Amino acid sequence: MKPSIPKGTRDFGPVEMARRNYIFETIRKVYALYGFRQIETPATENLSTLMGKYGEEGDKLLFKILNSGDFKNAVSTDDYAEKSAAALASRFCEKGLRYDLTVPFARYVVQHREELQMPFKRYQIQPVWRADRPQKGRYREFYQCDADIVGSDSLLNEVELMQIIDEVFSRFGIRVSIKINNRKILTGIAEIIGAADKIIDITVAIDKLDKIGLEKVNEELLAAGLNAEQVQTLQPIIELKGSNAEKVATMREVLAASETGLKGCDEVAFVLDTLAAAGSLRNEIELDLTLARGLNYYTGCIFGGGRYDNLTGIFGMPGLSGVGISFGADRIYDVLNGLDLYPSDTVGSVRLLFINFGEREAARCLEYAAAARKKGVSTEVYPDTVKMKKQMAYANAQHIPFVALVGESELAENRLTLKNMETGEQQQLSIEEALAIIEG
Numbered sequence: 001m002k003p004s005i006p007k008g009t010r011d012f013g014p015v016e017m018a019r020r021n022y023i024f025e026t027i028r029k030v031y032a033l034y035g036f037r038q039i040e041t042p043a044t045e046n047l048s049t050l051m052g053k054y055g056e057e058g059d060k061l062l063f064k065i066l067n068s069g070d071f072k073n074a075v076s077t078d079d080y081a082e083k084s085a086a087a088l089a090s091r092f093c094e095k096g097l098r099y100d101l102t103v104p105f106a107r108y109v110v111q112h113r114e115e116l117q118m119p120f121k122r123y124q125i126q127p128v129w130r131a132d133r134p135q136k137g138r139y140r141e142f143y144q145c146d147a148d149i150v151g152s153d154s155l156l157n158e159v160e161l162m163q164i165i166d167e168v169f170s171r172f173g174i175r176v177s178i179k180i181n182n183r184k185i186l187t188g189i190a191e192i193i194g195a196a197d198k199i200i201d202i203t204v205a206i207d208k209l210d211k212i213g214l215e216k217v218n219e220e221l222l223a224a225g226l227n228a229e230q231v232q233t234l235q236p237i238i239e240l241k242g243s244n245a246e247k248v249a250t251m252r253e254v255l256a257a258s259e260t261g262l263k264g265c266d267e268v269a270f271v272l273d274t275l276a277a278a279g280s281l282r283n284e285i286e287l288d289l290t291l292a293r294g295l296n297y298y299t300g301c302i303f304g305g306g307r308y309d310n311l312t313g314i315f316g317m318p319g320l321s322g323v324g325i326s327f328g329a330d331r332i333y334d335v336l337n338g339l340d341l342y343p344s345d346t347v348g349s350v351r352l353l354f355i356n357f358g359e360r361e362a363a364r365c366l367e368y369a370a371a372a373r374k375k376g377v378s379t380e381v382y383p384d385t386v387k388m389k390k391q392m393a394y395a396n397a398q399h400i401p402f403v404a405l406v407g408e409s410e411l412a413e414n415r416l417t418l419k420n421m422e423t424g425e426q427q428q429l430s431i432e433e434a435l436a437i438i439e440g
Contacts, residue, residue: 008140031123041104061130064093097129101146110315118151148324173341180303181291188261193230203292244287356382
């Protein structure tokens with residue numbers, strides 16, 4: 001039977017990896033430009049670290065790992081009789097695959113707090129796993145590219161992270177509208193309609209506006225326990241219009257009775273005004289009240305990430321504020337593919353191929369290849385003495401721009417024939433002259 005891989009996972013061939021590495025390297029360079037330093041955490045975490053951090057739905061999507069050895073010994077006959085998958089899993093499994101990079105990062109900060117200089121700015125580019133139903137654009141294994149700052153309450157961190165979002169998408173050549181909202185504004189909304197305990201339900205429903213439309217969102221709000229009057233009060237808030245300044249002004253009026261809501265307006269206004277004063281953004285910033293997160297840990301600004309004031313408190317380190325962003329590499333990959341925005345040299349990493357005419361010629365080619373690599377020119381020597389047509393076809397298939405031929409006459413004269421595969425032009429040159437042309 002032909003082998004296969006689990007649903008929701010993928011193999012990546014050389015072309016895909018070249019493109020993905022271009023994405024990762026672009027993001028990595030921008031993070032480093034802003035002073036973020038890289039860390040990595042294990043693929044597996046203790047379930048005690050992961051459970052209860054993502055809400056009830058998130059807990060169901062955690063991949064759990066069976067304990068080593070005879071894990072059934074810890075379970076009684078009565079436990080089996082209950083037939084509760086969740087109860088059995090808690091006895092069988094002590095570890096799980098990480099669901100995101102933020103909770104492992106919070107664990108890292110608490111575990112290594114004595115070694116860290118605050119504020120601590122880290123970035124992390126690693127895969128995460130979710131036991132979700134696979135569908136187009138949604139995978140069970142995918143990469144996140146996170147940057148976080150912990151140990152600082154300053155809103156300048158939010159400003160900087162939004163500048164990073166702008167810079168990354170500008171380098172990719174993608175025009176985006178960068179959305180911003182604030183959890184305190186959402187909490188204020190819940191307060192003024194008298195449903196402060198429904199904030200999670202409200203944010204989960206509002207976040208679906210673009211996907212399911214206003215009517216379905218209203219149905220979800222009613223199903224969550226809001227009454228018709230409360231849902232009606234939410235309508236102008238959900239569909240807020242105007243410039244950012246006009247939206248903030250309107251929300252100040254709507255939230256006049258909510259101290260928390262007004263504080264959220266102040267935070268958003270500061271970020272928007274500071275970004276406008278800096279004047280370096282190339283993409284639009286938009287206050288969008290439908291941008292919400294059902295995850296439990298966001299407490300302030302939300303913008304492709306957000307502020308979490310209490311996440312490390314879960315691990316016994318209260319009072320440490322953090323803010324972060326995350327780029328989804330898969331979505332960026334799909335957009336760059338669709339718009340064909342990859343640089344022309346992304347896939348063809350090899351610049352020079354030596355054709356193999358025989359043992360003596362190949363020995364000289366290896367000498368020349370060593371000289372090319374010392375100059376930083378990525379080079380291959382074709383390993384087999386086969387027909388030249390096959391070797392040239394290999395060069396074409398691999399998008400190699402230059403081919404070098406070393407035959408009897410070239411051997412005798414200490415030269416090579418360099419062929420430009422794009423123009424078809426051929427020149428007989430020394431290795432030094434050939435490398436000067438290849439290097440441009």
